[in-house]
Amino acid sequence: MIILDYRDRRPIYEQIVERFQELMMSGAMEENSQLPSVRSLAMELSINPNTIQRAYAELERQGYIYSVKGKGSFVADNSHIKDSKREAVFKKQEEVALEAWMLQADREKLHEIIDQIYSRGGKSDD
Amino acid sequence: MIILDYRDRRPIYEQIVERFQELMMSGAMEENSQLPSVRSLAMELSINPNTIQRAYAELERQGYIYSVKGKGSFVADNSHIKDSKREAVFKKQEEVALEAWMLQADREKLHEIIDQIYSRGGKSDD
DNA sequence: TTAACTGTATTAATCAAATTAGTACAGTAG
DNA sequence: CTACTGTACTAATTTGATTAATACAGTTAA
Numbered sequence: 001m002i003i004l005d006y007r008d009r010r011p012i013y014e015q016i017v018e019r020f021q022e023l024m025m026s027g028a029m030e031e032n033s034q035l036p037s038v039r040s041l042a043m044e045l046s047i048n049p050n051t052i053q054r055a056y057a058e059l060e061r062q063g064y065i066y067s068v069k070g071k072g073s074f075v076a077d078n079s080h081i082k083d084s085k086r087e088a089v090f091k092k093q094e095e096v097a098l099e100a101w102m103l104q105a106d107r108e109k110l111h112e113i114i115d116q117i118y119s120r121g122g123k124s125d126d
Numbered sequence: 127m128i129i130l131d132y133r134d135r136r137p138i139y140e141q142i143v144e145r146f147q148e149l150m151m152s153g154a155m156e157e158n159s160q161l162p163s164v165r166s167l168a169m170e171l172s173i174n175p176n177t178i179q180r181a182y183a184e185l186e187r188q189g190y191i192y193s194v195k196g197k198g199s200f201v202a203d204n205s206h207i208k209d210s211k212r213e214a215v216f217k218k219q220e221e222v223a224l225e226a227w228m229l230q231a232d233r234e235k236l237h238e239i240i241d242q243i244y245s246r247g248g249k250s251d252d
Numbered sequence: 253t254t255a256a257c258t259g260t261a262t263t264a265a266t267c268a269a270a271t272t273a274g275t276a277c278a279g280t281a282g
Numbered sequence: 283c284t285a286c287t288g289t290a291c292t293a294a295t296t297t298g299a300t301t302a303a304t305a306c307a308g309t310t311a312a
Contacts, residue, residue, distance in 0.1 A: 009269095010135075011299055026228040037258060048301045053260075069259045070308030082229060089226045093236050096222050097243035100215045103208060107244050110219050111237055117223035118233050135298095137270055163287060174272045179289075195288045196279030 004045060012047060016055035024064055024078055035073040130171060138173060142181035150190060150204050151211055161199040
């Protein structure tokens with residue numbers, strides 16, 4: 001479910017945050033479904049529980065999950081997050097297209113990249 | 127010429143590298159023009175000369191500049207800069223497409239944004 | 253109630269990477 | 283020669299992430 005990349009410059013807790021965000025945004029984790037417990041995930045990844053705790057705290061702060069003492073952490077209603085994320089990604093697309101245009105980059109290649117991602121889906125581990 | 131952002135997580139030398147890349151890419155620095163000396167720029171930014179040295183070494187490694195002992199560091203032939211920027215923009219396109227895919231964003235809209243930018247060119251006000 | 257889970261909080265120690273500091277060497281130009 | 287330039291190297295410092303060790307609090311089921 002979660003794979004850590006120790007070559008990545010970014011801190012582990014941030015990778016975990018991002019990974020869960022991906023899982024929730026892609027619909028791989030349903031609303032109200034339970035996340036692994038702080039301790040069990042720490043065990044599974046062979047890292048310290050505090051690091052998981054920090055990741056979960058951040059996810060909760062951003063409204064992705066909610067935590068209940070004694071019960072666990074669960075996926076929150078994130079439909080609104082999804083909407084704003086979609087807005088943002090279209091804006092990013094504009095920026096990329098503008099930069100590409102300024103560089104006289106091949107327009108067709110941009111289209112191809114999009115189609116390739118959409119047909120193949122997520123990346124495979126290289 | 128160079129402004130540091132200490133809130134930025136990335137190391138200072140990397141910010142400097144990127145800033146110079148931008149300046150060269152936009153044509154603000156002409157080929158063979160001289161960069162500030164390691165020591166003077168360090169003084170100006172109130173940081174250690176070693177940090178500038180590291181940034182310059184990286185710029186040279188990537189072919190953006192060339193350095194001559196005793197003379198200084200100079201902007202290299204920048205025709206290849208455009209190529210590497212093009213590479214970068216395609217990579218950005220991948221990231222955007224991947225994020226859009228995860229959000230189940232409308233693929234067609236991405237295509238439309240690109241075509242719109244390429245047909246209209248840059249925005250009128252900038 | 254008790255045992256075994258859950259999240260949360262706190263403090264100190266450790267680790268890694270960036271940055272600093274200091275020094276030295278080598279080439280260029282006036 | 284003097285004052286610039288780049289380059290190299292090692293040690294110290296700083297900063298942030300991570301670990302470690304505990305402790306406390308709520309939930310659930312036996």
